[in-house]
Amino acid sequence: ALDEWVLMPDHFHGLIWLKGKPEAPTPSFGHRVPGSLGAIIGGWKSRVTSQLWERREKNNWPYIPIWQRGFY
Numbered sequence: 001a002l003d004e005w006v007l008m009p010d011h012f013h014g015l016i017w018l019k020g021k022p023e024a025p026t027p028s029f030g031h032r033v034p035g036s037l038g039a040i041i042g043g044w045k046s047r048v049t050s051q052l053w054e055r056r057e058k059n060n061w062p063y064i065p066i067w068q069r070g071f072y
Contacts, residue, residue: 016040 005014018037032039045067052066 001017001019003015003017005012016037018035018040020035032042049066055061056063
């Protein structure tokens with residue numbers, strides 16, 4: 001659940017409550033554990049990216065990277 005959040009000029013801060021227990025981690029590299037913080041952030045970034053690409057194409061905006069590697 002998203003608790004508090006603030007949108008800054010060049011980044012976003014948010015407090016997330018993880019409810020319940022995520023599935024046990026798998027030993028394979030590169031797979032997100034459903035319900036984990038990494039899976040939640042990855043899903044959110046994917047959705048935002050998709051919406052931004054739709055707007056870029058519609059408005060003929062230039063490509064500008066929006067994500068830095070990792071998150072804190």
